[in-house]
Amino acid sequence: MSSKQSIQFIVNPISGTHGKEFILHLIDKHIDRNRYDYIIRKTEYAGHASELARRAAEEKTDIVVAIGGDGTINEIGRSLIHTDTAMGIIPCGSGNGLARHLHIPMTPHGAIETLNQGFIKDIDYGIIDHHPFFCTCGVGFDAFVSLKFADSGKRGLLTYLENTLHESLTYRPETYEIENSSGTVKYKAFLIACANASQYGNNAYIAPQASLTDGMMDITILEPFTVLDVPALSFQLFNKTIDQNSRIKTLKEKKIIIHRRNEGVFHFDGDPMMGGKDLTVEIIHRGLKVIAPEKGRTYTEPFSVLQHFTDFIGTRPLTSTIAEKHRKLLQLNQNLLRRLSKK
Numbered sequence: 001m002s003s004k005q006s007i008q009f010i011v012n013p014i015s016g017t018h019g020k021e022f023i024l025h026l027i028d029k030h031i032d033r034n035r036y037d038y039i040i041r042k043t044e045y046a047g048h049a050s051e052l053a054r055r056a057a058e059e060k061t062d063i064v065v066a067i068g069g070d071g072t073i074n075e076i077g078r079s080l081i082h083t084d085t086a087m088g089i090i091p092c093g094s095g096n097g098l099a100r101h102l103h104i105p106m107t108p109h110g111a112i113e114t115l116n117q118g119f120i121k122d123i124d125y126g127i128i129d130h131h132p133f134f135c136t137c138g139v140g141f142d143a144f145v146s147l148k149f150a151d152s153g154k155r156g157l158l159t160y161l162e163n164t165l166h167e168s169l170t171y172r173p174e175t176y177e178i179e180n181s182s183g184t185v186k187y188k189a190f191l192i193a194c195a196n197a198s199q200y201g202n203n204a205y206i207a208p209q210a211s212l213t214d215g216m217m218d219i220t221i222l223e224p225f226t227v228l229d230v231p232a233l234s235f236q237l238f239n240k241t242i243d244q245n246s247r248i249k250t251l252k253e254k255k256i257i258i259h260r261r262n263e264g265v266f267h268f269d270g271d272p273m274m275g276g277k278d279l280t281v282e283i284i285h286r287g288l289k290v291i292a293p294e295k296g297r298t299y300t301e302p303f304s305v306l307q308h309f310t311d312f313i314g315t316r317p318l319t320s321t322i323a324e325k326h327r328k329l330l331q332l333n334q335n336l337l338r339r340l341s342k343k
């Protein structure tokens, strides 16, 4: 019997915008073969990653690695909760919120090195209306946009940005009641984000104080705002200080019920889902094993809001036609803010 640990890599070929062959080549080249035996599986349809991961856990595979974005991570993570199989991540999505929170390097080579180090930590996960999430879930504007994006038929950050900006022009805040163990409070809100991880992705920190190991979720409520609030909100989203904005209310809870007037969409890790008027959201403490760097970042990155914003809108220089398009969209938008990971 082999003393090596077993890894199954699960590749989502459609995640992000880049081909995955290069990553498979890097795995072949850099994975520690003294430590690991590995196999690679490719997903063939939505939901397939969940099936593959469930089977891998049943077969006592030591590690299942998601090669994809937060949607793929969600599929794999939900099959590994409360098992002995740990989840690794080679981030390939458009936002990579969970990987960024865990300080997993964004480069495939760096992420493979993290696997080779093999440090395992137990993290919390959340459940909204019976759907596990690992990063964020919520109702309101970002759930609405996740639905629009899912319907748009094409993927990519520009499409997402376009949808976000256009829809924010007409989106109306709704009234919600949030019930916790001590009572119910009413809020008029543009969005309510329930965060296990601190960011949506792309370093857009919707809940900067969120911890993956405290057994609590950080709830960010964005109340109605005016155009005058947009610059500060946008800056603070990337500066990890949005919780200090006067339009923001924050709560820390283990379990809440969100009551809304009508049934409608919510999102979990950026994927839209239709739900009822009452949505139960709770955090389950340390239910998933993940492989991540042992002590925060393994390299130092100077913190720059401008860089984070650039990450968010893409890496092309702001001198191109794309930049012109961004500028027009930015003019159109008076409400931008938002998550910007998915999609």
Ligand SMILES: Nc1ncnc2c1ncn2[C@@H]1O[C@H](COP(=O)(O)OP(=O)(O)OP(=O)(O)O)[C@@H](O)[C@H]1O
Residues within 6 Å of the ligand: 012, 013, 014, 015, 016, 017, 043, 044, 045, 046, 047, 048, 049, 068, 069, 070, 071, 072, 073, 075, 092, 093, 094, 095, 096, 097, 155, 201, 270, 271, 341, 342, 343
């Ligand atoms: N072979 C496949 N064909 C079609 N859809 C797939 C396939 N494999 C996975 N999917 C679906 O693709 C969706 C999007 O994947 P994922 O979230 O990983 O990529 P992304 O949207 O580019 O990244 P991010 O979530 O970071 O923006 C997942 O929800 C998953 O269900």
